[in-house]
Amino acid sequence: MKKAKTTSRLKPAKGKSWTDKVNDDSKSEQVKRLEKDFADMPANSMMLIATPKIIDGYIRSVPKGKAISLQTMRKDLALAYRAEYTCPVTTGIFLRIVAEAAHEQLTAGKVLKSVAPFWRVVEEKSPLNKKLSFGPDLVIQQRKKEGISKEPVKKE
Template identity: 45%
Template sequence: MTTSWGEKYRAAKPARVTELEKPFAGIPAGAQLFIASPKVIDAYLRGIPPGRTKDVAAMREALAKKHKADATCPTSTAIFLRIVAESALERVAAGEAPSAVSPFWRVVEPGGALAQKLSCGPDFIARQRALEAAAKPSRKKADTA
């Protein structure tokens, strides 16, 4: 039986910090490495204001800093970001509005490798980014209101 992305999200281990015994992905031995979780990634994504985007490297840096680590694991971050995105897409397919799910498109680049792997493809991501950008109030309007 196939496990749904939502089940993978809910079954993930909690986030933790570990000390690297040997170098990994350009991170030196002895470094404190933050291993995120889908819930941590989801919370970070929901903290990005609509119409704004971040890249994965900035997300990893922010998460490491928040959890008092030297770095965030790039491998698990990519895996958990995909779990969050596909879980959100399952919910959209079940009838939920994109505005009600984790806004993974604020970090996943439409032209990036992850976008090509996702069940929605890059067009959905580009469309969500465009919709949020169009709905974002301009500073002039906000300042004069």
């Protein structure tokens, strides 16, 4: 029985680096009306589909020592782009792209304060933290260094 080939988790598909994916300006954000219920959003709602660059910018705006929940980020982005909701699926994908790009930049020698502080949004025990190619330790370490409690601040 042949062993299945595994793909490297160090680079994204299609040969682009994670940083290239964040900086890709070929696609812009979209606000769409939902035709049917989707995730936590009812039909006829206006939903934002952000971009990795928008997620990166939002994360960079979170002050040192503060944590923001993924739900809060989605609410804030929806308001900023005149939508009722932000797509949970693409937000999760783009958050991973931003986190992987930050790690890629750190590995290339950039200083910590120059990369997107994704650990302020990625929770220690989140499924995303377990999926990161570099493992969960960086998130845990940086949250501890910044004095971030395990539970992020939720703005209502």
